[in-house]
Structures are given as C-alpha cells and as structure tokens.
Amino acid sequence: xxxxxxxxxxxxxxxxxxxxxxxxxxxxxxxxxxxxxxxxxxxxxxxxxxxxxxxxxxxxxxxxxxxxxxxxxxxxxxxxxxxxxxxxxxxxxxxxxxxxxxxxxxxxxxxxxxxxxxxxxxxxxxxxxxxxxxxxxxxxxxxxxxxxxxxxxxxxxxxxxxxxxxxxxxxxxxxxxxxxxxxxxxxxxxxxxxxxxxxxxxxxxxxxxxxxxxxxxxxxxxxxxxxxxxxxxxxxxxxxxxxxxxxxxxxxxxxxxxxxxxxxxxxxxxxxxxxxxxxxxxxxxxxxxxxxxxxxxxxxxxxxxxxxxxxxxxxxxxxxxxxxxxxxxxxxxxxxxxxxxxxxxxxxxxxxxxxxxxxxxxxxxxxxxxxxxxxxxxxxxxxxxxxxxxxxxxxxxxxxxxxxxxxxxxxxxxxxxxxxxxxxxxxxxxxxxxxxxxxxxxxxxxxxxxxxxxxxxxxxxxxxxxxxxxxxxxxxxxxxxxxxxxxxxxxxxxxxxxxxxxxxxxxxxxxxxxxxxxxxxxxxxxxxxxxxxxxxxxxxxxxxxxxxxxxxxxxxxxxxxxxxxxxxxxxxxxxxxxxxxxxxxxxxx
Amino acid sequence: xxxxxxxxxxxxxxxxxxxxxxxxxxxxxxxxxxxxxxxxxxxxxxxxxxxxxxxxxxxxxxxxxxxxxxxxxxxxxxxxxx
Numbered sequence: 081x082x083x084x085x086x087x088x089x090x091x092x093x094x095x096x097x098x099x100x101x102x103x104x105x106x107x108x109x110x111x112x113x114x115x116x117x118x119x120x121x122x123x124x125x126x127x128x129x130x131x132x133x134x135x136x137x138x139x140x141x142x143x144x145x146x147x148x149x150x151x152x153x154x155x156x157x158x159x160x161x162x163x164x165x166x167x168x169x170x171x172x173x174x175x176x177x178x179x180x181x182x183x184x185x186x187x188x189x190x191x192x193x194x195x196x197x198x199x200x201x202x203x204x205x206x207x208x209x210x211x212x213x214x215x216x217x218x219x220x221x222x223x224x225x226x227x228x229x230x231x232x233x234x235x236x237x238x239x240x241x242x243x244x245x246x247x248x249x250x251x252x253x254x255x256x257x258x259x260x261x262x263x264x265x266x267x268x269x270x271x272x273x274x275x276x277x278x279x280x281x282x283x284x285x286x287x288x289x290x291x292x293x294x295x296x297x298x299x300x301x302x303x304x305x306x307x308x309x310x311x312x313x314x315x316x317x318x319x320x321x322x323x324x325x326x327x328x329x330x331x332x333x334x335x336x337x338x339x340x341x342x343x344x345x346x347x348x349x350x351x352x353x354x355x356x357x358x359x360x361x362x363x364x365x366x367x368x369x370x371x372x373x374x375x376x377x378x379x380x381x382x383x384x385x386x387x388x389x390x391x392x393x394x395x396x397x398x399x400x401x402x403x404x405x406x407x408x409x410x411x412x413x414x415x416x417x418x419x420x421x422x423x424x425x426x427x428x429x430x431x432x433x434x435x436x437x438x439x440x441x442x443x444x445x446x447x448x449x450x451x452x453x454x455x456x457x458x459x460x461x462x463x464x465x466x467x468x469x470x471x472x473x474x475x476x477x478x479x480x481x482x483x484x485x486x487x488x489x490x491x492x493x494x495x496x497x498x499x500x501x502x503x504x505x506x507x508x509x510x511x512x513x514x515x516x517x518x519x520x521x522x523x524x525x526x527x528x529x530x531x532x533x534x535x536x537x538x539x540x541x542x543x544x545x546x547x548x549x550x551x552x553x554x555x556x557x558x559x560x561x562x563x564x565x566x567x568x569x570x571x572x573x574x575x576x577x578x579x580x581x582x583x584x585x586x587x588x589x590x591x592x593x594x595x596x597x598x599x600x601x602x603x604x605x606x607x608x609x610x611x612x613x614x615x616x617x618x619x620x621x622x623x624x625x626x627x628x629x630x631x632x633x634x635x636x637x638x639x640x641x642x643x644x645x646x647x648x649x650x651x652x653x654x655x656x657x658x659x660x661x662x663x664x665x666x667x668x669x
Numbered sequence: 670x671x672x673x674x675x676x677x678x679x680x681x682x683x684x685x686x687x688x689x690x691x692x693x694x695x696x697x698x699x700x701x702x703x704x705x706x707x708x709x710x711x712x713x714x715x716x717x718x719x720x721x722x723x724x725x726x727x728x729x730x731x732x733x734x735x736x737x738x739x740x741x742x743x744x745x746x747x748x749x750x751x
Contacts, residue, residue, distance in 0.1 A: 203684065207691045212739040215683070232739060265714075266680055266742040392733035 081256050089219030090119040090250040096226035098126045099258055102154050104145065104517055106130050106138030110158025111198055112185035115250035130517065130546060133538035135162050137510040139169025140536070142180045144511025146173075147497045148472055149518040150305070152234045153180040159187055160198030163244070164205065168504055170240045171209040175501025176326060177299065179238035181229050182206075186246045189217055203244050211239030219252035227259045236269025237390040238303060271391050272405040279415050281402055282385060285359065286317060286419075292427045293319045293359040296342060296371070299326035299500070300364015300389065300408050302493050309412035310363065311335065317422040320431050322350040324365050325481075326500045329490035333440065339431060340440055343371045344635045345482035348438035348445060348646060351633060353431055354378075355642030360398075361385045364408050367397045368501070377640035387411050441487055445632040445646050452600075453626035456555050457483045459605055463525065463553065464488040466609050471523040472497065472515045476508030476532030479561040482631045484527050495522075506535030512550045513543060523613070525551045530582050530622075531560045537588070543618035544592040551612050552589075552620045556598075557627035558582055565630050569651045579627075589620040596620040670722045672701070672749040675732070677717040680740035681707050688738050689717070696731045698723040714742065720749065 081087060081095045093116060097105070108131055109117040120129060132138035135157040142153030157166045163184040173180045186192070187199045203215050212232050214225045222245075229241040286293060301310050301323075307330050314321045314331075320339040321331050328341055340347025342354050351373075354360070360382055365371070372378040375397065385402040386394055394403045404411050438444065441461065449455035460483050463471075469489035474497040475481040481498055490496055497515055499507040512526035533554050543550055555561070560578040567575050589596035595615055597608035605623060612619040633644040636651065645651045679685045686705060693700065701720045708716050723731070728746065736744050 204687070207684075207688060208695060264739065267739045271736075390737070392730070392737050394733075395727075396730050396733075 083258060084255050086253050087256050088119070088250065089222060089252045089254065090116045092219055092222050092254065092256050093226070093245070093249070094119055094123040094127065095256060096223050097154065098123065099223070100226055100230040101151070102127055104128045104130070105154040105156060106132050106141045106514070107156030107183070108132065108135055108138065108158065108162060110162050110185070112159045112187055112247040113156065115247070116185070128517075130542065132510065133541045134536065135165035136168055136506065137513075137536050137539040137542065139166045139180070139182065140172070140507050140510035141514030141517070141539075142182075143169060143173050143178050144474055144497050144514030145518040146178050146180050146514075147511070148494050148515035148522075150494060151179075151518070152230050153178070153514065154183065155180060156183040157185075158198065159185045159202070160200050163200055163202040167205060167209070168502070170206050170242060172499055172502040172504050172507065173240035174209045174211065176499070177238050177303065178240065179233040180240045181233050182240055182242045184242065184244045186215070186244045188247045192246070203242070206242045209240070210242045213242040214244070216243060216245040216249055219249050219254040222249065223257060224259045228262060228264060231262055232264070232267060270389065270407060274404045274406050274411060276414060276418055278402070278404060279411065279418050282404070282415065283419050285383060285385065285402060286422050291359050291424070292357045293317070293361060293424065294339070294354055294357040295319050295321045295361045295363060296324065296354070296365050297321055297327045297331055297363050298324045298365025301327055301330040304364060304389070304408035305493075306364075306409040306412055307331070307493055309409055309416065312416045313412050316416060316419065318424055318428070319361065319422075320353055320428070322346070322354060324368070324371055324500075325485055325498055326496075327365065328485050329496040330493050332491075333489050338440070339435070341485055342641070344373070345486075345631045345633065346635075347440060347486060348633045348644065349431070349434040349440070351635065351641040351644045352434050355640060356430070357382065359383045359385070361387065362398075363387045363412070364389070366393050372397065373635045373641040374638050377642070441489060446483075446629070449626035449629050453629070454600070454602065454605065454623050455629055456480050456623070456625045457487050457629070458602070459553070459555070459623050459625070460484050460487040460527065462602070462605060463527075463609060466606070466613070467523060467525070471495070471525050472512070472519060474498075474508050474512035474515055474524065474526045476526070476528035477503045477505045477562075478529045478532060479565060479629075479631045480527050480529050480555045505529075505532035508532060509543075509550070509552055510536050510539050512552070513539060513548055516548050516550050523551075524549070525553060527553050528555070529561055530554055530556045530558065530585075531580070534582075540589065540592045540594060540618070540620075544594050547617045549616055550618050552618065554585055554620065554622040555625045556582060556585065556622045557625050559627045561627065562631075564627060565634075568628065569630070569634075569648065570636065585620060585622040594618050594620055596622070598622050598624065600624045670724045671728070672720055672722050673728055673746050674749050675717075675719050675721055675744065675746040677735070677741055678708075678743040679715050679717060680742065681712050681715040682740060685715075685740045686717070688740065689735060692735055692738065693721065693731070696723065696726045696734070698726075698731060
C-alpha cells in the first residue's frame with residue numbers, strides 16, 4: 081500500500097496490523113466485522129488467521145502466543161457476545177501484564193445507544209481491566225490508533241490494549257498515512273530510572289549486621305529478559321533466589337542459589353526462607369497475596385528493596401525502604417558493576433538445612449496416590465524427565481498448576497504459561513495452541529484438569545483443523561481438584577458440588593481425529609507420553625489420578641508462610657481448623 | 670474520613686473522566702466536588718480539580734494507580750482539613 085493512496089478503512093486496518101509486525105491473529109467473524117473479513121483473507125500471505133471455536137479460546141491463545149514469543153498477541157471478536165466473550169482473556173492479560181491487542185467490532189455509529197442488535201458498551205466493560213482502550217469512529221484514525229495500541233501494549237509494563245471499531249470505519253475511504261511519530265503526552269513506559277547513587281545504597285543495607293537476604297524474582301525478570309543479570313546479581317551477593325509462579329523458568333533450578341517457588345503452594349524451603357529472612361529484594365514482582373501469606377507477619381521485621389518498572393507497585397502492599405525503579409535489566413546491570421560482593425555463610429547454613437530436609441522436585445511432601453490411582457505430581461515429573469525440561473508447558477488452573485510449577489524442571493524462559501493473577505480455568509489448552517503457533521520449533525504441552533479442560537474443550541476442534549501439534553494432558557479425577565482440597569481440609573470434608581461426570585475423553589478426542597490414550601498405571605503413562613511425542617499433530621492423554629491427592633505445602637488463607645501446612649494432619653488439627661473457619665468467615669480467601 | 674484536593678492534568682478526550690472515575694470507584698473513593706475545563710487554546714488538555722474522600726486505602730497508592738492511566742499527564746494532591 082502506497083503512502084497517501086485512497087483506500088477503504090478495512091484495507092488500511094489490515095495494512096496497519098502488518099505495519100506493526102502482526103503475522104498471526106485469532107478471530108471469529110460476525111456481523112459488524114464482516115467487511116473487515118471480506119478483506120482479511122486477501123492479506124493471508126502476511127497475516128495467518130486462526131479461527132478458534134470460541135472467542136475465549138482465541139483470546140487465551142493470543143495471550144499464550146505473547147508469553148511464549150515476547151511479541152504482541154492479537155485476538156478479535158465481533159460486537160456484543162464476541163466482545164463479552166473476550167472479557168475474561170482481557171482481564172487475564174491485565175493481571176499478568178501480557179501484551180495483547182484485543183480488537184472488537186462495534187455497531188454502526190448511528191445505532192450506538194439504540195440498543196441495536198449485538199450492541200454492547202464494551203469499552204465501558206473493559207475499562208477496569210485494560211492498560212488502555214480506543215474507540216475508533218473514523219478510518220482516518222486507524223493507523224494512529226493501531227500504532228499506539230501496539231506500542232502501549234508492548235512497552236514499559238506490558239498489558240492488554242482494546243480497540244473497538246464501529247462498522248462505518250470499514251467502508252470509509254481515506255488516504256493511507258502511516259504514523260511515524262507517537263504523541264502520547266500522558267504515557268511514559270519508563271517513568272523513573274533510579275540513579276547509581278540509589279543503587280549503591282544497597283551495599284549499606286547488605287552490610288548491616290545479621291542480615292538474612294532473599295531475592296523474590298517475579299514475572300518482570302522474564303518481561304525484561306534479565307535472566308542472566310539476575311544470575312550474576314545473585315551470585316555476586318550470594319543471595320538465595322525464590323521465584324513467584326510466573327517467575328518460574330527464569331532462574332536455573334539446578335543452580336546452588338535456587339531456593340524454590342514461594343507462596344501458597346510453593347516449596348517448603350522457599351516459604352521457610354522468606355518467613356525467616358529479614359531482607360527481601362523483590363525483582364519484578366508485586367507481592368501478591370498468594371506470595372505473602374498473612375501480610376502483617378510477612379512485613380514484620382523485614383526490610384524491603386523493590387526493583388520494579390511500575391511506580392504504582394512500589395509501596396502498594398509492603399513498605400519499601402529502597403525502591404529501585406527502572407527496567408530490571410538496566411538496574412541489575414548497573415548493580416552488578418557498582419556493588420561490592422557479599423557472602424552470608426550463617427544464613428546459608430540454615431537455608432541448606434531446609435534444602436536437605438525438604439528438597440526440590442522431591443516427593444517427600446507428596447505421598448504416593450491411593451492404589452488404583454496415579455499421582456499428578458509423579459506424572460508431571462515423568463513428563464519433565466521424558467521431555468528433559470525442554471518443552472513449553474501451558475497450565476490450566478488448579479492443583480496440577482501448582483505441581484507443574486514445582487515438578488517440571490524448566491530449562492528456558494518463556495516456557496511456563498500459567499494464568500497466575502486471574503486464575504482462569506480453561507486457559508491451558510488454548511494458551512498452548514497460541515504458544516505452538518508462535519514457537520513451532522518448541523515442543524508444547526498443555527497440562528489441564530478435567531474441570532478446566534471442559535471449559536474450553538471446543539478448542540480441540542481448532543487443534544485438529546490446523547493440525548497444531550500440542551500434547552494435551554488431562555488429569556482426570558471427575559472433580560474440581562483444588563476446590564475439593566479446600567472442601568476436604570477447610571470445610572470439614574463437605575464435598576459440595578465439586579464432583580461431576582466426564583465424557584469419555586478418548587472417544588471425544590477420536591471424534592476430532594486426535595489420537596488419544598487413557599492411562600491407569602505409570603508404565604502405561606510412560607508409554608503413552610513417548611507415543612504421543614512421536615505424533616506430528618495434536619494428541620491427548622488422560623491420566624486417571626487420585627481426587628484426594630492434596631498439594632503440599634499449603635499456606636491456608638491468612639496464615640504466615642512459616643506456618644505452612646506440610647501434610648493433612650497440620651490442617652486437620654482441631655484448633656487450627658477452627659481458626660481457619662473463623663478466617664474464612666472474616667472474608668479472607 | 671479523610672479529604673483530599675486532587676488536581677489532574679489530562680488529555681482532553683472522550684472517556685478520560687470515566688477512566689478516572691472507574692479507578693476511584695475500585696478503591697471506594699467518593700468524589701465530593703468536581704470541575705473540568707480545557708486549559709489551552711487548542712483544547713488538547715484539561716485540568717480536573719476535585720475533592721475526594723476516603724478512609725480505606727493509602728492515598729498514595731490510589732494516586733499512583735491513577736497516574737498509570739494513559740491520558741493522565743500529571744497529578745498533584747494535598748490533604749484537606751475539613
């Protein structure tokens with residue numbers, strides 16, 4: 081398309097996507113976006129379009145694509161239900177800072193406000209869960225809006241940007257004028273950058289007597305691509321590193337400084353270490369309630385240093401003595417030049433004792449399943465061993481999500497895709513689909529419970545149609561496992577509406593021409609995993625797992641990390657049980 | 670209840686007040702008075718003056734979260750004695 085050429089809005093929109101580097105999008109056509117689709121297939125050489133079977137599948141796929149590639153994902157839905165179906169995906173991308181541009185159609189401008197067919201005020205709906213949003217009412221705005229949207233989504237602390245375009249835009253004729261300069265006076269992706277003098281203050285803090293430091297590495301390390309700088313930083317100061325759920329895969333699990341994943345179902349070592357430390361260096365994390373446990377205890381007696389790009393995260397939940405604002409890679413690079421080296425031998429002695437007692441990738445806290453059932457933790461460890469930690473693992477939400485994060489040995493960043501903040505069931509399989517399309521060179525698995533799998537089961541159709549080689553592993557126990565665990569342990573075993581009847585998943589997959597296996601023993605599991613990996617296309621394995629295998633450690637709501645439960649007995653003691661009930665009544669979730 | 674006087678410099682565009690109001694509502698902040706007017710000849714920017722009341726959340730956190738809105742250029746605030 082030549083600059084200044086008079087073109088239809090629909091053409092200009094397609095060209096604008098290409099100009100911003102889009103080569104893949106997920107979308108479902110419908111009423112108001114049909115004029116766009118009338119053009120879209122003519123741009124098929126540049127933009128591969130995948131039609132999922134539900135907008136939520138497309139949105140999660142775009143999110144998974146963005147996580148696996150570090151590029152901006154694109155998902156599209158029509159007005160009304162197409163747009164509302166994307167809401168969960170938008171909230172998911174917002175909570176986890178994932179760059180995705182969500183596009184929705186809107187009814188013609190004259191119909192807005194008349195409650196026209198498939199009209200919804202979708203900008204109003206997405207406002208609390210977007211980094212930014214645009215409503216486009218004229219084709220002449222298209223190139224500017226699309227450029228700004230991709231820039232905002234992918235820069236600074238990334239996030240979802242929503243573009244709602246009224247139907248008129250597609251038909252309007254206007255000159256194609258690519259935008260060269262952005263004019264966003266209210267937006268600075270890097271609002272503050274700390275000075276060298278600020279960074280040097282960390283030396284003084286690390287040299288205080290009796291200091292017991294810990295690093296919490298979050299998702300920001302992955303976003304900033306600062307994995308090597310983090311290793312250097314931790315090594316220089318000899319500080320144990322724990323990661324958050326989304327920070328997993330960003331610190332080598334074989335490194336001596338590794339101390340596990342922290343949080344509600346984190347590693348025992350990590351939780352004890354954080355609880356007993358007195359200096360927390362948070363790097364690209366936001367001190368979420370699943371990480372801190374009981375906040376008052378978490379804060380007590382600790383000094384906080386926070387390396388973070390988003391100023392609104394500083395002092396949000398913990399009082400920060402030394403905020404080091406800026407891009408993590410830049411701050412750590414400078415810190416590695418400016419700061420002295422340190423060692424903390426006494427602190428390490430304590431940490432090493434915990435490491436010896438609890439270990440990592442270790443089943444001591446996860447006993448074998450009951451006879452006749454498989455253990456999810458062991459299945460995930462088996463997949464980890466067979467794939468040698470090289471695969472991209474997309475997780476759904478629930479117990480398997482926790483086991484996946486702790487029993488898969490991730491060897492590369494951008495390999496652990498998990499709905500962390502929103503905790504949205506149904507995420508796993510679509511996210512794996514997006515990841516595989518973005519990284520065809522990598523092996524991709526989706527680990528899902530039967531509950532979450534059924535929430536976006538329709539995407540089996542997309543996997544089959546486009547022959548996307550994703551291996552789907554279902555942990556089948558006919559129950560919402562994490563809900564069941566809470567009901568077992570915190571609600572006196574009252575299993576209320578968390579059990580259900582499954583279809584025959586093997587027959588279901590076969591109906592889509594997807595090869596599938598049901599396995600009941602570890603030998604069968606081993607064989608099925610190996611068979612599945614030989615298939616150049618989607619596969620499905622359903623593992624018959626124990627509904628009553630509980631994830632441990634568990635930090636119940638409003639409990640300090642140091643009081644983590646390591647086994648059922650810790651939670652079922654009468655007084656603790658009662659205490660939890662009181663907490664739940666007080667609204668702690 | 671604590672009262673604050675807040676001044677925001679914003680890009681003068683459709684929906685900017687809604688974005689601010691949505692974010693304040695999330696933090697259970699009530700707007701007591703509000704005044705919005707463009708400040709330049711081209712009407713590219715507006716100043717929003719408001720008094721708000723809240724006793725639930727740390728005001729600095731609320732203001733920081735307001736600043737993350739893309740059309741918000743600048744924020745100043747001060748505590749009011751009623």
